[in-house]
Amino acid sequence: MMHALTLIQFAVAVVALFGISSAAPIASPFRHASKAAALKAAKRDDSGKLVVAHVLVGNTYPYAEADWASDIQLAYDNGIDGFALNVGSDSWQPDRIADAYQAASDLGLDFKLFMSFDMSVLPCSEASDAATLTNYITTYAAHPNQLLVNGQVFASTFSGSDCTFGQSSAQQGWSSQFLSQLTGQNAVHFVPAFFSDTSSYSQFDGVMDGTFNWNGGWPVSLTTQSAQSAIQGLTSDLSSATFASQIESALNSTIGAFSTDQTYISALNSVSGSNKTYMAAVSPWFFTHYPQSSFDKNWLYLMDYQGYNSRWETLISNRDSVDIVEIVTWNDYGESSYIGPVEGAQPAGTTWATGFDHTGWLAMTKYYATAFKTGAYPAVTQDQLFMWARPHPKDAQASNDATGPPTSYQLVEDSLWAVAFTTQPATVSITTASGTTQTTNVPAGVTRLSMPLAAGSGMSATMTRNGATVLSVDPGTDAYTFNANPQTYNFNAFVAYATANSTSN
Numbered sequence: 001m002m003h004a005l006t007l008i009q010f011a012v013a014v015v016a017l018f019g020i021s022s023a024a025p026i027a028s029p030f031r032h033a034s035k036a037a038a039l040k041a042a043k044r045d046d047s048g049k050l051v052v053a054h055v056l057v058g059n060t061y062p063y064a065e066a067d068w069a070s071d072i073q074l075a076y077d078n079g080i081d082g083f084a085l086n087v088g089s090d091s092w093q094p095d096r097i098a099d100a101y102q103a104a105s106d107l108g109l110d111f112k113l114f115m116s117f118d119m120s121v122l123p124c125s126e127a128s129d130a131a132t133l134t135n136y137i138t139t140y141a142a143h144p145n146q147l148l149v150n151g152q153v154f155a156s157t158f159s160g161s162d163c164t165f166g167q168s169s170a171q172q173g174w175s176s177q178f179l180s181q182l183t184g185q186n187a188v189h190f191v192p193a194f195f196s197d198t199s200s201y202s203q204f205d206g207v208m209d210g211t212f213n214w215n216g217g218w219p220v221s222l223t224t225q226s227a228q229s230a231i232q233g234l235t236s237d238l239s240s241a242t243f244a245s246q247i248e249s250a251l252n253s254t255i256g257a258f259s260t261d262q263t264y265i266s267a268l269n270s271v272s273g274s275n276k277t278y279m280a281a282v283s284p285w286f287f288t289h290y291p292q293s294s295f296d297k298n299w300l301y302l303m304d305y306q307g308y309n310s311r312w313e314t315l316i317s318n319r320d321s322v323d324i325v326e327i328v329t330w331n332d333y334g335e336s337s338y339i340g341p342v343e344g345a346q347p348a349g350t351t352w353a354t355g356f357d358h359t360g361w362l363a364m365t366k367y368y369a370t371a372f373k374t375g376a377y378p379a380v381t382q383d384q385l386f387m388w389a390r391p392h393p394k395d396a397q398a399s400n401d402a403t404g405p406p407t408s409y410q411l412v413e414d415s416l417w418a419v420a421f422t423t424q425p426a427t428v429s430i431t432t433a434s435g436t437t438q439t440t441n442v443p444a445g446v447t448r449l450s451m452p453l454a455a456g457s458g459m460s461a462t463m464t465r466n467g468a469t470v471l472s473v474d475p476g477t478d479a480y481t482f483n484a485n486p487q488t489y490n491f492n493a494f495v496a497y498a499t500a501n502s503t504s505n
Protein backbone atom coordinates (compact mmCIF):
# COMPACT_ATOMS: atom_id res chain seq x y z
CA MET A 1 0.00 0.00 0.00
CA MET A 2 1.15 3.46 -0.81
CA HIS A 3 1.36 6.38 1.51
CA ALA A 4 -0.59 9.50 0.63
CA LEU A 5 2.13 11.27 -1.26
CA THR A 6 3.11 8.20 -3.17
CA LEU A 7 -0.30 7.54 -4.73
CA ILE A 8 -0.68 11.16 -5.65
CA GLN A 9 2.72 11.05 -7.28
CA PHE A 10 1.66 7.92 -9.09
CA ALA A 11 -1.51 9.65 -10.27
CA VAL A 12 0.55 12.56 -11.51
CA ALA A 13 2.85 10.14 -13.31
CA VAL A 14 -0.13 8.40 -14.94
CA VAL A 15 -1.63 11.69 -16.00
CA ALA A 16 1.70 12.73 -17.45
CA LEU A 17 2.12 9.43 -19.22
CA PHE A 18 -1.34 9.11 -20.72
CA GLY A 19 -2.32 12.74 -20.90
CA ILE A 20 -5.69 12.07 -19.30
CA SER A 21 -7.60 14.99 -17.88
CA SER A 22 -8.32 15.13 -14.21
CA ALA A 23 -11.98 16.03 -14.69
CA ALA A 24 -14.17 13.86 -12.48
CA PRO A 25 -15.47 10.95 -14.53
CA ILE A 26 -19.09 9.93 -14.18
CA ALA A 27 -19.49 6.45 -12.80
CA SER A 28 -21.68 4.41 -15.11
CA PRO A 29 -24.69 3.15 -13.16
CA PHE A 30 -24.98 -0.59 -12.76
CA ARG A 31 -27.91 -2.34 -14.30
CA HIS A 32 -30.80 -2.19 -11.94
CA ALA A 33 -30.91 -5.24 -9.71
CA SER A 34 -33.73 -7.46 -10.85
CA LYS A 35 -36.02 -9.13 -8.36
CA ALA A 36 -34.12 -12.38 -8.85
CA ALA A 37 -30.87 -10.58 -8.24
CA ALA A 38 -32.25 -8.96 -5.11
CA LEU A 39 -33.30 -12.38 -3.84
CA LYS A 40 -29.84 -13.65 -4.63
CA ALA A 41 -28.36 -10.75 -2.71
CA ALA A 42 -30.56 -11.55 0.25
CA LYS A 43 -29.52 -15.18 0.11
CA ARG A 44 -25.96 -13.99 -0.16
CA ASP A 45 -26.17 -12.12 3.09
CA ASP A 46 -23.29 -14.33 3.92
CA SER A 47 -22.32 -14.01 7.52
CA GLY A 48 -20.36 -17.25 7.32
CA LYS A 49 -16.67 -17.61 6.61
CA LEU A 50 -15.29 -15.90 3.53
CA VAL A 51 -11.99 -15.50 1.74
CA VAL A 52 -11.52 -12.23 -0.12
CA ALA A 53 -8.56 -10.58 -1.84
CA HIS A 54 -7.37 -6.98 -1.59
CA VAL A 55 -7.36 -5.24 -4.98
CA LEU A 56 -5.62 -1.91 -5.50
CA VAL A 57 -7.94 -0.12 -7.88
CA GLY A 58 -5.07 2.34 -8.23
CA ASN A 59 -3.19 -0.29 -10.27
CA THR A 60 -6.08 -0.84 -12.69
CA TYR A 61 -5.91 2.37 -14.72
CA PRO A 62 -5.80 0.52 -18.09
CA TYR A 63 -8.55 -1.97 -17.13
CA ALA A 64 -11.69 -2.48 -19.18
CA GLU A 65 -14.67 -4.44 -17.89
CA ALA A 66 -13.29 -7.59 -19.56
CA ASP A 67 -10.15 -7.34 -17.44
CA TRP A 68 -12.27 -7.25 -14.30
CA ALA A 69 -14.25 -10.21 -15.60
CA SER A 70 -11.14 -12.29 -16.14
CA ASP A 71 -9.72 -11.37 -12.72
CA ILE A 72 -13.01 -12.16 -11.00
CA GLN A 73 -13.34 -15.49 -12.80
CA LEU A 74 -9.74 -16.39 -11.97
CA ALA A 75 -10.15 -15.48 -8.31
CA TYR A 76 -13.46 -17.36 -8.09
CA ASP A 77 -11.98 -20.46 -9.72
CA ASN A 78 -9.24 -20.41 -7.09
CA GLY A 79 -11.54 -20.35 -4.09
CA ILE A 80 -11.75 -16.60 -3.50
CA ASP A 81 -15.23 -15.31 -2.63
CA GLY A 82 -14.74 -11.63 -3.28
CA PHE A 83 -12.60 -8.56 -3.78
CA ALA A 84 -11.95 -5.75 -1.34
CA LEU A 85 -11.79 -2.76 -3.68
CA ASN A 86 -9.10 -0.47 -2.29
CA VAL A 87 -10.10 2.90 -3.68
CA GLY A 88 -7.99 6.03 -3.65
CA SER A 89 -8.51 9.55 -4.85
CA ASP A 90 -7.73 9.34 -8.59
CA SER A 91 -10.56 10.76 -10.64
CA TRP A 92 -10.77 7.67 -12.86
CA GLN A 93 -11.18 5.17 -10.04
CA PRO A 94 -15.00 5.41 -9.78
CA ASP A 95 -15.19 4.16 -13.39
CA ARG A 96 -13.05 1.13 -12.59
CA ILE A 97 -15.21 0.34 -9.55
CA ALA A 98 -18.32 0.58 -11.74
CA ASP A 99 -16.73 -1.84 -14.22
CA ALA A 100 -15.81 -4.26 -11.45
CA TYR A 101 -19.40 -4.41 -10.17
CA GLN A 102 -20.74 -4.67 -13.71
CA ALA A 103 -18.33 -7.49 -14.56
CA ALA A 104 -19.29 -9.40 -11.43
CA SER A 105 -22.99 -9.24 -12.22
CA ASP A 106 -22.49 -10.01 -15.93
CA LEU A 107 -20.55 -13.14 -14.97
CA GLY A 108 -23.47 -14.23 -12.80
CA LEU A 109 -21.12 -15.59 -10.18
CA ASP A 110 -21.70 -15.55 -6.46
CA PHE A 111 -18.72 -13.23 -6.13
CA LYS A 112 -18.78 -10.39 -3.62
CA LEU A 113 -17.34 -6.92 -3.83
CA PHE A 114 -16.98 -4.29 -1.18
CA MET A 115 -15.33 -0.93 -0.73
CA SER A 116 -12.06 -0.67 1.14
CA PHE A 117 -11.46 3.06 1.46
CA ASP A 118 -7.82 4.02 1.30
CA MET A 119 -7.76 6.70 3.98
CA SER A 120 -4.05 7.23 3.46
CA VAL A 121 -5.02 9.04 0.26
CA LEU A 122 -8.70 9.97 0.53
CA PRO A 123 -9.16 13.32 2.30
CA CYS A 124 -11.04 13.10 5.60
CA SER A 125 -10.52 16.30 7.55
CA GLU A 126 -13.70 18.12 6.42
CA ALA A 127 -17.29 17.02 6.88
CA SER A 128 -17.76 17.28 3.11
CA ASP A 129 -15.01 14.70 2.55
CA ALA A 130 -17.36 11.96 3.75
CA ALA A 131 -19.54 12.34 0.65
CA THR A 132 -17.06 10.41 -1.49
CA LEU A 133 -17.41 7.46 0.87
CA THR A 134 -21.15 7.59 1.37
CA ASN A 135 -21.66 7.91 -2.41
CA TYR A 136 -19.81 4.69 -3.02
CA ILE A 137 -21.91 2.93 -0.39
CA THR A 138 -25.27 4.18 -1.65
CA THR A 139 -24.32 3.54 -5.29
CA TYR A 140 -23.65 -0.16 -4.69
CA ALA A 141 -25.67 -1.04 -1.58
CA ALA A 142 -28.39 -2.78 -3.60
CA HIS A 143 -26.07 -4.29 -6.18
CA PRO A 144 -26.44 -8.07 -6.30
CA ASN A 145 -22.69 -8.55 -5.87
CA GLN A 146 -22.30 -6.23 -2.91
CA LEU A 147 -21.09 -8.10 0.16
CA LEU A 148 -23.64 -7.89 2.94
CA VAL A 149 -22.91 -9.06 6.46
CA ASN A 150 -25.71 -9.22 9.02
CA GLY A 151 -27.91 -7.62 6.39
CA GLN A 152 -25.65 -4.59 6.15
CA VAL A 153 -23.32 -3.27 3.48
CA PHE A 154 -19.84 -4.47 4.34
CA ALA A 155 -17.13 -1.77 4.15
CA SER A 156 -13.50 -1.65 5.17
CA THR A 157 -10.53 0.71 5.05
CA PHE A 158 -6.80 0.96 4.87
CA SER A 159 -6.01 3.29 7.78
CA GLY A 160 -8.35 6.14 8.85
CA SER A 161 -8.01 6.16 12.63
CA ASP A 162 -7.25 9.88 12.49
CA CYS A 163 -10.11 10.88 10.18
CA THR A 164 -12.25 13.48 11.89
CA PHE A 165 -14.41 14.64 8.98
CA GLY A 166 -14.46 18.05 10.64
CA GLN A 167 -15.67 16.72 14.02
CA SER A 168 -14.00 16.78 17.42
CA SER A 169 -12.65 13.23 17.18
CA ALA A 170 -12.28 10.37 14.75
CA GLN A 171 -15.02 8.53 16.63
CA GLN A 172 -17.36 11.50 16.14
CA GLY A 173 -16.27 11.89 12.53
CA TRP A 174 -16.85 8.30 11.43
CA SER A 175 -19.98 8.03 13.48
CA SER A 176 -21.81 11.22 12.51
CA GLN A 177 -20.50 11.87 8.99
CA PHE A 178 -20.29 8.32 7.66
CA LEU A 179 -22.22 5.68 9.60
CA SER A 180 -25.19 7.78 10.70
CA GLN A 181 -25.68 9.04 7.15
CA LEU A 182 -26.25 5.48 5.95
CA THR A 183 -29.50 3.91 7.03
CA GLY A 184 -31.95 1.30 5.83
CA GLN A 185 -30.54 -0.72 2.97
CA ASN A 186 -27.46 1.54 2.98
CA ALA A 187 -26.53 0.77 6.60
CA VAL A 188 -22.90 -0.24 6.87
CA HIS A 189 -21.14 -3.08 8.69
CA PHE A 190 -17.82 -1.29 9.20
CA VAL A 191 -14.61 -3.31 9.53
CA PRO A 192 -11.72 -0.85 9.14
CA ALA A 193 -7.98 -1.52 9.23
CA PHE A 194 -7.14 1.26 11.69
CA PHE A 195 -3.48 1.51 12.58
CA SER A 196 -4.06 2.96 16.04
CA ASP A 197 -2.97 1.19 19.21
CA THR A 198 -5.36 -1.68 19.89
CA SER A 199 -5.37 -0.72 23.58
CA SER A 200 -7.38 2.37 22.68
CA TYR A 201 -10.09 0.64 20.64
CA SER A 202 -12.71 1.81 23.12
CA GLN A 203 -12.39 5.25 21.52
CA PHE A 204 -14.02 3.71 18.43
CA ASP A 205 -17.01 2.36 20.32
CA GLY A 206 -20.05 2.61 18.10
CA VAL A 207 -17.87 2.89 14.99
CA MET A 208 -16.25 -0.50 14.60
CA ASP A 209 -18.39 -3.49 13.76
CA GLY A 210 -15.16 -5.39 13.40
CA THR A 211 -11.50 -4.97 12.71
CA PHE A 212 -9.10 -5.91 9.96
CA ASN A 213 -5.56 -6.75 11.09
CA TRP A 214 -3.81 -5.56 7.92
CA ASN A 215 -0.27 -6.38 9.09
CA GLY A 216 -1.19 -9.80 10.49
CA GLY A 217 0.06 -11.69 7.46
CA TRP A 218 3.73 -10.83 8.00
CA PRO A 219 6.10 -10.91 10.99
CA VAL A 220 6.32 -7.11 10.85
CA SER A 221 8.10 -6.72 14.18
CA LEU A 222 10.90 -9.09 13.18
CA THR A 223 13.95 -7.00 12.32
CA THR A 224 17.56 -7.91 11.73
CA GLN A 225 18.31 -6.50 15.17
CA SER A 226 15.55 -8.37 16.98
CA ALA A 227 16.54 -11.56 15.17
CA GLN A 228 20.17 -11.09 16.11
CA SER A 229 19.31 -10.76 19.77
CA ALA A 230 16.93 -13.74 19.56
CA ILE A 231 19.63 -15.99 18.15
CA GLN A 232 22.45 -14.91 20.46
CA GLY A 233 24.49 -17.90 21.53
CA LEU A 234 23.68 -19.92 18.44
CA THR A 235 26.68 -21.10 16.51
CA SER A 236 26.22 -19.24 13.24
CA ASP A 237 24.72 -15.89 12.38
CA LEU A 238 22.61 -14.06 9.85
CA SER A 239 25.52 -13.24 7.57
CA SER A 240 25.48 -16.75 6.06
CA ALA A 241 23.73 -17.44 2.78
CA THR A 242 21.76 -20.23 4.48
CA PHE A 243 21.19 -20.74 8.18
CA ALA A 244 21.68 -23.49 10.73
CA SER A 245 18.42 -25.23 11.58
CA GLN A 246 18.22 -23.64 15.04
CA ILE A 247 18.24 -20.20 13.44
CA GLU A 248 15.71 -21.31 10.86
CA SER A 249 13.42 -22.53 13.62
CA ALA A 250 13.74 -19.28 15.53
CA LEU A 251 12.94 -17.17 12.46
CA ASN A 252 10.27 -19.54 11.19
CA SER A 253 8.38 -19.44 14.48
CA THR A 254 7.57 -15.76 13.86
CA ILE A 255 6.02 -16.45 10.45
CA GLY A 256 2.30 -17.07 10.32
CA ALA A 257 1.94 -16.56 14.07
CA PHE A 258 -1.49 -15.76 15.53
CA SER A 259 -0.22 -13.45 18.27
CA THR A 260 -1.19 -10.12 16.72
CA ASP A 261 -4.54 -11.62 15.73
CA GLN A 262 -5.12 -12.46 19.39
CA THR A 263 -4.34 -8.89 20.36
CA TYR A 264 -6.80 -7.56 17.78
CA ILE A 265 -9.49 -10.02 18.80
CA SER A 266 -9.24 -9.05 22.49
CA ALA A 267 -9.29 -5.39 21.56
CA LEU A 268 -12.41 -5.99 19.48
CA ASN A 269 -14.03 -7.65 22.48
CA SER A 270 -13.67 -4.35 24.34
CA VAL A 271 -15.85 -2.60 21.75
CA SER A 272 -19.58 -2.86 22.37
CA GLY A 273 -21.98 -4.52 19.97
CA SER A 274 -22.80 -7.99 18.77
CA ASN A 275 -22.04 -9.73 15.47
CA LYS A 276 -18.56 -8.29 15.36
CA THR A 277 -16.30 -9.37 12.51
CA TYR A 278 -12.67 -10.28 12.84
CA MET A 279 -10.93 -10.12 9.48
CA ALA A 280 -7.44 -11.64 9.34
CA ALA A 281 -4.75 -11.11 6.71
CA VAL A 282 -2.74 -13.67 4.78
CA SER A 283 0.05 -12.68 2.43
CA PRO A 284 2.64 -14.60 0.44
CA TRP A 285 5.51 -12.11 0.33
CA PHE A 286 6.63 -8.53 0.93
CA PHE A 287 9.40 -6.52 -0.72
CA THR A 288 9.32 -2.88 -1.75
CA HIS A 289 12.19 -0.82 -3.14
CA TYR A 290 11.52 2.82 -4.01
CA PRO A 291 14.30 5.41 -3.62
CA GLN A 292 14.03 8.40 -1.34
CA SER A 293 13.42 10.58 -4.38
CA SER A 294 10.17 8.74 -5.15
CA PHE A 295 8.15 6.75 -2.61
CA ASP A 296 11.02 6.26 -0.14
CA LYS A 297 10.18 2.69 0.83
CA ASN A 298 12.90 0.05 0.88
CA TRP A 299 12.32 -2.99 3.08
CA LEU A 300 11.13 -6.57 3.21
CA TYR A 301 9.29 -8.77 5.66
CA LEU A 302 10.64 -12.27 6.09
CA MET A 303 8.38 -14.75 4.29
CA ASP A 304 10.85 -17.61 3.75
CA TYR A 305 9.97 -21.12 4.96
CA GLN A 306 6.84 -21.27 2.78
CA GLY A 307 5.31 -18.46 4.83
CA TYR A 308 2.07 -18.30 2.80
CA ASN A 309 1.40 -21.95 3.60
CA SER A 310 2.29 -21.43 7.29
CA ARG A 311 0.00 -18.44 7.66
CA TRP A 312 -2.91 -20.30 6.07
CA GLU A 313 -2.34 -23.26 8.38
CA THR A 314 -2.42 -20.91 11.36
CA LEU A 315 -5.67 -19.30 10.22
CA ILE A 316 -7.24 -22.69 9.62
CA SER A 317 -6.27 -23.91 13.12
CA ASN A 318 -7.74 -20.71 14.57
CA ARG A 319 -10.76 -20.53 12.28
CA ASP A 320 -13.20 -20.38 15.19
CA SER A 321 -11.84 -16.89 15.91
CA VAL A 322 -11.73 -15.64 12.31
CA ASP A 323 -14.72 -14.62 10.19
CA ILE A 324 -13.09 -13.39 7.01
CA VAL A 325 -9.61 -13.92 5.59
CA GLU A 326 -8.39 -11.12 3.34
CA ILE A 327 -5.54 -12.06 1.03
CA VAL A 328 -3.08 -9.18 0.92
CA THR A 329 -2.95 -8.75 -2.02
CA TRP A 330 -4.33 -9.49 -5.47
CA ASN A 331 -2.27 -6.88 -7.32
CA ASP A 332 0.06 -4.81 -5.18
CA TYR A 333 3.08 -5.12 -7.43
CA GLY A 334 4.89 -2.31 -5.62
CA GLU A 335 5.04 -4.40 -2.45
CA SER A 336 5.49 -7.79 -4.17
CA SER A 337 2.49 -9.20 -2.28
CA TYR A 338 0.33 -10.01 -5.35
CA ILE A 339 -1.08 -13.46 -6.13
CA GLY A 340 -2.94 -12.34 -9.27
CA PRO A 341 -1.34 -12.04 -12.71
CA VAL A 342 1.05 -9.17 -13.40
CA GLU A 343 -1.20 -6.89 -15.45
CA GLY A 344 -2.79 -3.46 -15.29
CA ALA A 345 -0.45 -0.66 -14.22
CA GLN A 346 2.40 -0.43 -11.78
CA PRO A 347 3.56 2.61 -9.83
CA ALA A 348 6.38 4.45 -11.65
CA GLY A 349 9.75 2.98 -10.79
CA THR A 350 8.51 -0.53 -9.99
CA THR A 351 11.19 -2.70 -11.58
CA TRP A 352 10.80 -5.91 -9.56
CA ALA A 353 7.41 -7.34 -10.55
CA THR A 354 7.49 -7.71 -14.33
CA GLY A 355 8.48 -11.29 -15.18
CA PHE A 356 7.93 -12.36 -11.59
CA ASP A 357 4.79 -14.42 -11.83
CA HIS A 358 3.08 -15.27 -8.53
CA THR A 359 0.09 -17.21 -9.80
CA GLY A 360 1.49 -20.42 -8.32
CA TRP A 361 0.47 -18.97 -4.96
CA LEU A 362 -2.98 -18.30 -6.37
CA ALA A 363 -3.17 -21.90 -7.60
CA MET A 364 -2.53 -23.26 -4.09
CA THR A 365 -5.07 -20.92 -2.51
CA LYS A 366 -8.24 -22.95 -3.08
CA TYR A 367 -6.95 -25.82 -0.97
CA TYR A 368 -6.44 -23.54 2.03
CA ALA A 369 -9.53 -21.39 1.39
CA THR A 370 -11.65 -24.55 1.35
CA ALA A 371 -10.09 -25.76 4.61
CA PHE A 372 -10.72 -22.36 6.20
CA LYS A 373 -14.34 -22.26 5.08
CA THR A 374 -15.28 -25.89 5.80
CA GLY A 375 -12.99 -26.75 8.71
CA ALA A 376 -11.50 -29.75 6.91
CA TYR A 377 -8.57 -29.88 4.54
CA PRO A 378 -9.81 -31.22 1.21
CA ALA A 379 -8.17 -34.25 -0.37
CA VAL A 380 -5.47 -33.34 -2.87
CA THR A 381 -7.07 -34.18 -6.21
CA GLN A 382 -4.32 -33.04 -8.56
CA ASP A 383 -0.58 -33.54 -8.40
CA GLN A 384 1.08 -30.14 -8.33
CA LEU A 385 4.51 -28.78 -7.64
CA PHE A 386 5.24 -25.17 -6.72
CA MET A 387 8.67 -23.63 -6.39
CA TRP A 388 9.97 -20.13 -5.83
CA ALA A 389 13.10 -18.14 -5.13
CA ARG A 390 14.61 -14.68 -5.19
CA PRO A 391 16.73 -13.75 -8.25
CA HIS A 392 20.08 -12.95 -6.64
CA PRO A 393 22.15 -13.77 -3.54
CA LYS A 394 21.20 -11.74 -0.47
CA ASP A 395 24.74 -10.36 -0.30
CA ALA A 396 25.06 -9.48 -3.99
CA GLN A 397 26.18 -5.92 -4.72
CA ALA A 398 23.88 -4.46 -7.34
CA SER A 399 25.93 -2.60 -9.95
CA ASN A 400 23.41 0.12 -10.74
CA ASP A 401 21.18 0.75 -7.75
CA ALA A 402 21.84 3.70 -5.47
CA THR A 403 18.96 2.78 -3.19
CA GLY A 404 20.86 -0.08 -1.57
CA PRO A 405 19.52 -3.40 -0.36
CA PRO A 406 16.19 -3.38 1.50
CA THR A 407 16.07 -3.05 5.27
CA SER A 408 15.99 -6.53 6.87
CA TYR A 409 17.59 -8.24 3.87
CA GLN A 410 19.89 -10.11 6.28
CA LEU A 411 16.91 -12.18 7.45
CA VAL A 412 16.49 -14.12 4.20
CA GLU A 413 18.20 -17.28 3.01
CA ASP A 414 19.53 -18.06 -0.45
CA SER A 415 17.18 -21.02 -0.74
CA LEU A 416 14.78 -22.47 -3.23
CA TRP A 417 11.40 -23.08 -1.58
CA ALA A 418 9.07 -25.74 -2.92
CA VAL A 419 5.76 -27.33 -2.00
CA ALA A 420 4.47 -30.60 -3.44
CA PHE A 421 0.75 -31.38 -3.50
CA THR A 422 0.42 -35.10 -4.15
CA THR A 423 -2.57 -37.37 -4.65
CA GLN A 424 -0.49 -40.43 -3.73
CA PRO A 425 3.08 -40.97 -2.58
CA ALA A 426 5.58 -39.75 -5.15
CA THR A 427 9.23 -38.96 -5.66
CA VAL A 428 10.11 -35.29 -6.06
CA SER A 429 13.44 -34.06 -7.36
CA ILE A 430 14.26 -30.38 -7.14
CA THR A 431 17.28 -29.01 -8.96
CA THR A 432 19.23 -25.78 -8.75
CA ALA A 433 22.55 -26.19 -10.55
CA SER A 434 23.07 -28.96 -13.04
CA GLY A 435 24.12 -31.99 -11.03
CA THR A 436 22.72 -30.46 -7.84
CA THR A 437 19.47 -32.26 -7.29
CA GLN A 438 17.69 -33.15 -4.10
CA THR A 439 15.40 -36.15 -4.32
CA THR A 440 12.72 -36.84 -1.71
CA ASN A 441 10.06 -39.52 -1.37
CA VAL A 442 6.96 -37.66 -0.30
CA PRO A 443 3.71 -39.05 1.12
CA ALA A 444 0.28 -38.13 -0.26
CA GLY A 445 -0.66 -34.62 0.82
CA VAL A 446 1.29 -31.38 1.11
CA THR A 447 5.07 -31.53 1.59
CA ARG A 448 7.52 -28.65 1.95
CA LEU A 449 10.96 -28.91 0.41
CA SER A 450 13.91 -26.56 0.11
CA MET A 451 17.53 -26.52 -0.98
CA PRO A 452 20.30 -23.95 -1.42
CA LEU A 453 20.33 -21.90 -4.60
CA ALA A 454 23.36 -21.90 -6.90
CA ALA A 455 24.56 -18.67 -8.50
CA GLY A 456 24.35 -18.75 -12.29
CA SER A 457 21.72 -21.50 -12.31
CA GLY A 458 17.96 -21.74 -12.55
CA MET A 459 15.32 -23.92 -10.90
CA SER A 460 13.59 -27.07 -12.06
CA ALA A 461 11.82 -30.09 -10.65
CA THR A 462 10.17 -33.35 -11.54
CA MET A 463 7.62 -35.52 -9.79
CA THR A 464 7.62 -39.22 -10.60
CA ARG A 465 5.52 -42.17 -9.50
CA ASN A 466 6.02 -45.82 -10.36
CA GLY A 467 8.79 -44.86 -12.74
CA ALA A 468 6.63 -42.48 -14.77
CA THR A 469 6.97 -38.70 -14.85
CA VAL A 470 3.88 -37.14 -13.30
CA LEU A 471 4.93 -33.57 -13.97
CA SER A 472 7.93 -31.40 -14.48
CA VAL A 473 8.60 -27.72 -13.83
CA ASP A 474 11.27 -25.86 -15.69
CA PRO A 475 10.83 -22.16 -16.39
CA GLY A 476 14.20 -22.03 -18.20
CA THR A 477 17.17 -19.85 -17.35
CA ASP A 478 15.95 -16.99 -19.56
CA ALA A 479 12.95 -16.60 -17.26
CA TYR A 480 14.81 -17.32 -14.05
CA THR A 481 18.50 -17.37 -13.12
CA PHE A 482 19.95 -16.88 -9.65
CA ASN A 483 22.27 -14.08 -10.74
CA ALA A 484 25.36 -13.26 -8.67
CA ASN A 485 25.80 -9.92 -10.46
CA PRO A 486 22.46 -8.11 -10.54
CA GLN A 487 22.15 -4.51 -11.72
CA THR A 488 19.39 -3.69 -9.26
CA TYR A 489 18.26 -5.17 -5.97
CA ASN A 490 15.29 -7.45 -6.26
CA PHE A 491 14.06 -9.47 -3.29
CA ASN A 492 10.77 -10.37 -4.99
CA ALA A 493 10.10 -14.07 -5.65
CA PHE A 494 9.82 -15.82 -8.98
CA VAL A 495 7.18 -18.54 -8.66
CA ALA A 496 6.99 -21.52 -11.04
CA TYR A 497 4.59 -24.42 -10.87
CA ALA A 498 3.04 -27.27 -12.80
CA THR A 499 -0.09 -29.35 -12.52
CA ALA A 500 -0.18 -32.97 -13.70
CA ASN A 501 -2.15 -33.60 -16.85
CA SER A 502 -4.36 -36.18 -15.21
CA THR A 503 -5.02 -37.44 -11.71
CA SER A 504 -4.84 -41.11 -12.67
CA ASN A 505 -1.05 -41.43 -12.57
Ligand SMILES: *[C@@H]1O[C@H](CO)[C@@H](O)[C@H](O)[C@H]1NC(C)=O
Pocket residue numbers: 047149150151274275
Ligand atom coordinates in the same frame (compact mmCIF):
# COMPACT_ATOMS: atom_id res chain seq x y z
C1 LIG B 1 -26.77 -10.33 14.30
O1 LIG B 1 -26.86 -11.14 13.15
C2 LIG B 1 -28.05 -11.88 13.07
C3 LIG B 1 -27.95 -12.82 11.87
O2 LIG B 1 -27.23 -12.29 10.83
C4 LIG B 1 -29.22 -10.92 12.96
O3 LIG B 1 -30.43 -11.62 12.93
C5 LIG B 1 -29.22 -9.99 14.19
O4 LIG B 1 -30.21 -9.01 14.03
C6 LIG B 1 -27.86 -9.30 14.31
N1 LIG B 1 -27.86 -8.52 15.53
C7 LIG B 1 -27.50 -7.26 15.54
C8 LIG B 1 -27.51 -6.59 16.88
O5 LIG B 1 -27.16 -6.67 14.53
Ligand SMILES: *[C@@H]1O[C@H](CO)[C@@H](O)[C@H](O)[C@H]1NC(C)=O
Pocket residue numbers: 248249252253256305310313448
Ligand atom coordinates in the same frame (compact mmCIF):
# COMPACT_ATOMS: atom_id res chain seq x y z
C1 LIG C 1 8.31 -23.68 9.45
O1 LIG C 1 7.10 -23.81 10.21
C2 LIG C 1 6.10 -24.60 9.61
C3 LIG C 1 4.88 -24.58 10.52
O2 LIG C 1 4.39 -23.30 10.65
C4 LIG C 1 6.59 -26.01 9.42
O3 LIG C 1 5.61 -26.76 8.75
C5 LIG C 1 7.87 -25.99 8.59
O4 LIG C 1 8.39 -27.29 8.50
C6 LIG C 1 8.90 -25.08 9.24
N1 LIG C 1 10.07 -24.98 8.36
C7 LIG C 1 11.31 -24.95 8.83
C8 LIG C 1 12.40 -24.89 7.83
O5 LIG C 1 11.56 -24.98 10.03
Ligand SMILES: *[C@@H]1O[C@H](CO)[C@@H](O)[C@H](O)[C@H]1NC(C)=O
Pocket residue numbers: 469470471472501
Ligand atom coordinates in the same frame (compact mmCIF):
# COMPACT_ATOMS: atom_id res chain seq x y z
C1 LIG D 1 1.13 -33.05 -20.44
O1 LIG D 1 0.45 -32.68 -21.63
C2 LIG D 1 1.24 -31.86 -22.51
C3 LIG D 1 0.34 -31.43 -23.65
O2 LIG D 1 -0.43 -32.49 -24.09
C4 LIG D 1 2.46 -32.65 -22.97
O3 LIG D 1 3.25 -31.84 -23.81
C5 LIG D 1 3.29 -33.04 -21.75
O4 LIG D 1 4.36 -33.85 -22.12
C6 LIG D 1 2.42 -33.81 -20.75
N1 LIG D 1 3.21 -34.03 -19.54
C7 LIG D 1 3.31 -35.21 -18.96
C8 LIG D 1 4.16 -35.25 -17.73
O5 LIG D 1 2.72 -36.21 -19.34
